[in-house]
Amino acid sequence: xxxxxxxxxxxxxxxxxxxxxxxxxxxxxxxxxxxxxxxxxxxxxxxxxxxxxxxxxxxxxxxxxxxxxxxxxxxxxxxxxxxxxxxxxxxxxxxxxxxxxxxxxxxxxxxxxxxxxxxxxxxxxxxxxxxxxxxxxxxxxxxxxxxxxxxxxxxxxxxxxxxxxxxxxxxxxxxxxxxxxxxxxxxxxxxxxxxxxxxxxxxxxxxxxxxxxxxxxxxxxxxxxxxxxxxxxxxxxxxxxxxxxxxxxxx
Amino acid sequence: xxxxxxxxxxxxxxxxxxxxxxxxxxxxxxxxxxxxxxxxxxxxxxxxxxxxxxxxxxxxxxxxxxxxxxxxxxxxxxxxxxxxxxxxxxxxxxxxxxxxxxxxxxxxxxxxxxxxxxxxxxxxxxxxxxxxxxxxxxxxxxxxxxxxxxxxxxxxxxxxxxxxxxxxxxxxxxxxxxxxxxxxxxxxxxxxxxxxxxxxxxxxxxxxxxxxxxxxxxxxxxxxxxxxxxxxxxxxxxxxxxxxxxxxxxxxxxxxxxxxxxxxxxxxxxxxxxxxxxxxxxxxxxxxxxxxxxxxxxxxxxxxxxxxxxxxxxxxxxxxxxxxxxxxxxxxxxxxxxxxxxxxxxxxxxxxxxxxxxxxxxxxxxxxxxxxxxxxxxxxxxxxxxxxxxxxxxxxxxxxxxxxxxxxxxxxxxxxxxxxxxxxxxxxxxxxxxxxxxxxxxxxxxxxxxxxxxxxxxxxxxxxxxxxxxxxxxxxxxxxxxxxxxxxxxxxxxxxxxxxxxxxxxxxxxxxxxxxx
Numbered sequence: 001x002x003x004x005x006x007x008x009x010x011x012x013x014x015x016x017x018x019x020x021x022x023x024x025x026x027x028x029x030x031x032x033x034x035x036x037x038x039x040x041x042x043x044x045x046x047x048x049x050x051x052x053x054x055x056x057x058x059x060x061x062x063x064x065x066x067x068x069x070x071x072x073x074x075x076x077x078x079x080x081x082x083x084x085x086x087x088x089x090x091x092x093x094x095x096x097x098x099x100x101x102x103x104x105x106x107x108x109x110x111x112x113x114x115x116x117x118x119x120x121x122x123x124x125x126x127x128x129x130x131x132x133x134x135x136x137x138x139x140x141x142x143x144x145x146x147x148x149x150x151x152x153x154x155x156x157x158x159x160x161x162x163x164x165x166x167x168x169x170x171x172x173x174x175x176x177x178x179x180x181x182x183x184x185x186x187x188x189x190x191x192x193x194x195x196x197x198x199x200x201x202x203x204x205x206x207x208x209x210x211x212x213x214x215x216x217x218x219x220x221x222x223x224x225x226x227x228x229x230x231x232x233x234x235x236x237x238x239x240x241x242x243x244x245x246x247x248x249x250x251x
Numbered sequence: 252x253x254x255x256x257x258x259x260x261x262x263x264x265x266x267x268x269x270x271x272x273x274x275x276x277x278x279x280x281x282x283x284x285x286x287x288x289x290x291x292x293x294x295x296x297x298x299x300x301x302x303x304x305x306x307x308x309x310x311x312x313x314x315x316x317x318x319x320x321x322x323x324x325x326x327x328x329x330x331x332x333x334x335x336x337x338x339x340x341x342x343x344x345x346x347x348x349x350x351x352x353x354x355x356x357x358x359x360x361x362x363x364x365x366x367x368x369x370x371x372x373x374x375x376x377x378x379x380x381x382x383x384x385x386x387x388x389x390x391x392x393x394x395x396x397x398x399x400x401x402x403x404x405x406x407x408x409x410x411x412x413x414x415x416x417x418x419x420x421x422x423x424x425x426x427x428x429x430x431x432x433x434x435x436x437x438x439x440x441x442x443x444x445x446x447x448x449x450x451x452x453x454x455x456x457x458x459x460x461x462x463x464x465x466x467x468x469x470x471x472x473x474x475x476x477x478x479x480x481x482x483x484x485x486x487x488x489x490x491x492x493x494x495x496x497x498x499x500x501x502x503x504x505x506x507x508x509x510x511x512x513x514x515x516x517x518x519x520x521x522x523x524x525x526x527x528x529x530x531x532x533x534x535x536x537x538x539x540x541x542x543x544x545x546x547x548x549x550x551x552x553x554x555x556x557x558x559x560x561x562x563x564x565x566x567x568x569x570x571x572x573x574x575x576x577x578x579x580x581x582x583x584x585x586x587x588x589x590x591x592x593x594x595x596x597x598x599x600x601x602x603x604x605x606x607x608x609x610x611x612x613x614x615x616x617x618x619x620x621x622x623x624x625x626x627x628x629x630x631x632x633x634x635x636x637x638x639x640x641x642x643x644x645x646x647x648x649x650x651x652x653x654x655x656x657x658x659x660x661x662x663x664x665x666x667x668x669x670x671x672x673x674x675x676x677x678x679x680x681x682x683x684x685x686x687x688x689x690x691x692x693x694x695x696x697x698x699x700x701x702x703x704x705x706x707x708x709x710x711x712x713x714x715x716x717x718x719x720x721x722x723x724x725x726x727x728x729x730x731x732x733x734x735x736x737x738x739x740x741x742x743x744x745x746x747x748x749x750x751x752x753x754x755x756x757x758x759x760x761x762x763x764x765x766x767x768x
Contacts, residue, residue, distance in 0.1 A: 026667065027667070028665065028666050028667045028670075061419060061423060061666065061667070061670050062419055062422035062423055063415065063418050063419035063422055065419055065666055067667050067670055118435070119433075119434045119435030119451060120434060120435075121434050121435065121437070121515075121516070123515075123551065124550055124551075124624065127551055131551075131732070133552075133553070133732070153517060153733075154515075154516075155435060155438055155516065155517075179434050179451060179452045180662075181408065181451050181452050181662075181663060182408070182451060184434075184451045184452075212628075212660060212661075230627070230628065
């Protein structure tokens with residue numbers, strides 16, 4: 001841990017001049033368009049901390065709704081030097097280095113069991129990480145010869161995932177959650193980690209969650225080892241997994 | 252627009268392969284029924300409601316018959332026998348079974364029971380036919396939107412909130428409202444009951460929710476002066492029951508694919524083939540337009556490399572649809588705008604594919620799906636992607652246009668997301684209205700060659716599927732890169748071989764002239 005304090009770095013939104021604070025926003029009000037509603041939209045922007053808000057566009061949407069586009073000047077700023085963002089601490093390697101490291105350190109193939117759990121029916125995330133094809137030119141875990149990747153697909157019960165992880169002697173469990181309406185993903189993820197605790201497995205597996213609304217911070221709060229959001233590829237997950245495996249071995 | 256030059260004989264060969272593929276499955280499966288086909292039959296005979304544990308009565312009666320070892324005869328004769336014997340309605344018989352006060356048994360006079368059942372079924376068919384006639388009447392007197400019809404989704408989880416959003420969407424210009432189902436409903440082996448206000452990523456499909464939304468859309472349709480079509484999901488483990496409910500409540504469209512559940516929901520293959528036949532028969536009779544799910548292939552497989560699998564699947568879906576009595580206009584064959592935005596000339600390939608599908612299925616009510624896979628959190632780029640999609644749709648004269656949302660990949664749509672999507676589509680459809688009549692595809696150009704290549708690949712693929720049979724083809728992951736086996740997946744325990752005395756009056760009333768096993 002470094003005692004060194006970073007120099008302050010205050011920032012605010014940029015439009016065309018430093019520190020002008022210009023931002024755009026748009027929203028709907030559940031009332032028909034009127035002069036009063038338009039003024040209301042402006043006042044709301046003021047309360048959001050926008051100086052000199054301007055409603056640049058508004059129109060009625062029917063059924064008692066109206067739509068607004070606004071610009072304003074954000075009066076707040078933040079000091080980036082004072083912020084700490086949780087992220088898994090590891091070096092992202094390419095496929096060859098990951099394979100070589102697994103072969104060297106584990107002396108066997110790493111077993112990864114993945115699924116999109118409970119009611120969530122969206123396979124797009126788990127497929128992007130696990131399937132041979134991968135996503136955006138980044139091959140999936142199935143293409144790693146030192147990884148045995150088992151993609152159970154979508155709508156997998158947590159019980160089934162845990163049972164499969166036991167059968168396959170999984171090193172890593174990879175869970176995807178895409179649907180987040182009413183925070184259903186939190187219930188699902190908690191349920192899985194509770195099950196793993198109950199089976200006495202939690203410390204034996206590396207537990208990773210991914211999804212468009214998932215952050216590493218959220219994952220840690222839920223008792224997961226790592227969380228990955230958008231723009232994550234198989235090599236990110238695999239690099240973390242082998243890094244974590246080596247760390248645990250050393251501990 | 253001058254058409255792409257395609258070889259009609261090649262299209263015929265592909266279609267002939269698809270016909271033989273579908274027929275083989277149909278004949279192999281005709282000797283089976285399923286628990287949900289029988290529950291749908293009960294619903295059509297007038298059984299509805301739930302017991303004190305919220306278990307639907309159709310499920311209670313079917314379970315009862317399974318326990319008695321009688322389900323292989325079908326529910327109809329047994330139910331009608333009890334109705335005649337006890338002088339009760341279908342609902343009263345079901346309630347008595349659920350209460351444990353009545354045990355169903357094979358009737359002494361089988362023919363009398365069948366006659367009673369046929370009369371009852373006839374009454375329901377008249378009711379459904381009246382709904383169909385009412386729709387036609389409304390379409391004629393009120394009118395309908397121009398194609399491409401604007402198809403919008405509501406998915407709040409609460410039917411009353413859905414209704415508000417659907418009304419607003421219709422006022423803004425939507426022609427079709429689809430109520431997305433709560434995530435996971437496809438794997439429930441029963442249909443929830445009553446009006447529902449709690450769902451995840453969507454709203455439960457229940458008969459009461461259908462009725463509530465239908466009434467709301469009729470009302471707003473009268474106000475805006477055009478008939479607003481209602482869509483739901485006739486898929487999953489209760490496909491035939493949803494069809495029955497939709498036919499009774501006058502839904503206009505149903506997502507109803509012959510293979511989607513197998514591939515994407517891991518529902519057993521045999522179960523799905525049987526269920527899709529019955530559900531499509533009901534949809535056909537009710538005048539409902541089915542929507543097939545080929546767009547989904549492109550969310551897992553690559554849209555450029557797998558374009559031919561979409562066409563091959565559409566041809567198979569078309570033949571299954573014919574076997575259930577659907578007219579070409581009732582076939583909303585699905586495809587999607589899913590090519591990677593960074594692929595050079597990707598727009599040309601999208602145009603080629605949309606035009607190819609248009610020409611192979613000239614009478615179908617094609618359903619065109621917007622970009623989803625390559626949508627990011629950049630809503631501004633998303634709006635551009637959706638605009639390009641809108642352009643292809645109008646140039647190639649698609650029929651059912653599912654509006655793309657710039658917030659796809661972020662959240663279920665907000666009211667303003669729909670508002671802006673409708674504005675975008677109306678702008679494009681208006682400003683380019685007659686463009687399709689004014690431009691021609693270059694003879695032998697890249698777009699035409701691309702369409703010819705996809706067609707040739709589809710023909711080859713269908714020939715291979717015909718050779719091995721559809722179950723093996725699915726087993727090899729030929730669609731969407733996902734492999735399924737005939738005995739794998741959910742719901743196989745609901746597949747039952749029919750006895751020699753099996754009887755279902757709806758097969759004869761809704762699809763006359765077909766030899767039913």
